[in-house]
Amino acid sequence: MPSNLFTPIQVGNCHLLNRIVFAPLTRCRNVKTVPSDLQVTHYAQRGQDPGTLLISEATMISEKSGGYLGHENLPGIWSSEQTEGWRKVVQAVHDAKSFMFIQLWDLGRASDPETIKALGYDRVSASDHYTEDGKNFVRGLEVKEIKERVDFYVQAAQNAIQAGADGVEIHAANGYLPDQFLRWNTNTRNDEYGGSVEKRARFVFEIVAAVVAQVGQKKTSIRLSPWTRFGDMAVDEHKSREQFEYVVTQLQTQYPDLAYIHVIEGRTDGHQDLEVPQWMNNDWIQNIWKGPIIRAGGYTPESAVAEAQTNDRTLVAFGRMFTSNPDLVDRVRHGKALTKYDRSTFYTQTGEGYVDWKNAD
Ligand SMILES: Cc1cc2nc3c(=O)[nH]c(=O)nc-3n(C[C@H](O)[C@H](O)[C@H](O)COP(=O)(O)O)c2cc1C
Secondary structure (H helix, E strand, O other): OOOHHHOOEEEOOEEEOOOEEEOOOOOOOOEOOEOOHHHHHHHHHHOOOOOOEEEEEEEEOOOOOOOOOOHHHOOEOOOHHHHHHHHHHHHHHHHOOOEEEEEEEOOHHHOOHHHHHHHOOOOEEOOOEEEOOOOEEEEEOOHHHHHHHHHHHHHHHHHHHHOOOOEEEEEOOOOOHHHHHHOOOOOOOOOOOOOOHHHHOHHHHHHHHHHHHHHOHHHEEEEEOOOOOOOOOOOOHHHHHHHHHHHHHHHHHHOOOOOEEEEEOOOEEOOEEOOOOOOOOOOOHHHHOOOOEEEEOOOOHHHHHHHHOOOOOEEEEEOHHHHHOOOHHHHHHOOOOOOOOOHHHOOOOOOOOOOOOOOOO
């Protein structure tokens, strides 16, 4: 029986020829927040199998939204120069006949305290609190600032589409700002943005509504990580399930034509593998969400084939293994061995370990 992984599927406006997705991967090869020629080569290599979906590395929607360590080597999409940089990357992916979504990123409290201060901004989150064992203060956003953040998403989405991208992915996973609003440990507000499951989800839905109004449902998608503790996010079998079930249910009710929902399995925590209990699974999502669903985190060629057989709308994203196998799709298709990745070059700034991985013979 042919595997679903190699059966075409429509995702948003993209007619994909396979269901293996290039996962968003921060790789720090930008120059002054502008995508570089190295990235043009890197993404084109990974889009070499026609009809493959690539999701960009997390891309800052404003300067205020950044402030990670190594800020300058991470991409933005608020200026015309950055948009121009992305246009070259997207063009190269399109030349390879593949597709690209740009991941929209607001770090919130995940910013580095010194870096965000040097940029001239406060370190912010859903609510006032201290992090790093009480050493660093994080300020809760005022309502007018929340509206400003939503406007940043809209401008970034518009720029991404102007750069030629096939869509945008709202990064609401891995402990960044939208995720900080969803979790009860970082969101202790008691106004309309906190205090209940519905109110904690309000920021996410304001972003989705505004981005959809700008670019349409078919060019909008979202990434969620219900079970991820990365960034010190609170996780609880029942509370997390209730929170994320609400989000997915509302997405299905209000935005059934989103390009896709992308979920990270609990067994990977941002960058590494973990042992997790059985209740930390995302299988329930496909019973609520009826559109395309991308599953990511710790998949092997064998488990990806099995996952894709569970229904006719599951795609599987690969992260680490795509770094070291530019022809990953073809290797999985033909059962060829995969080359192990090299963690030491994940976040360096040169082409080594980035554009020099070879296709299989
Ligand atoms: C080097 C590296 C960078 C990452 N950067 C991002 C990112 O920018 N955005 C994001 O949503 N996830 C990011 N992730 C998580 C991956 O998208 C993916 O969920 C994770 O690697 C698990 O998939 P894998 O087991 O196939 O590697 C990153 C992971 C790694 C290893």
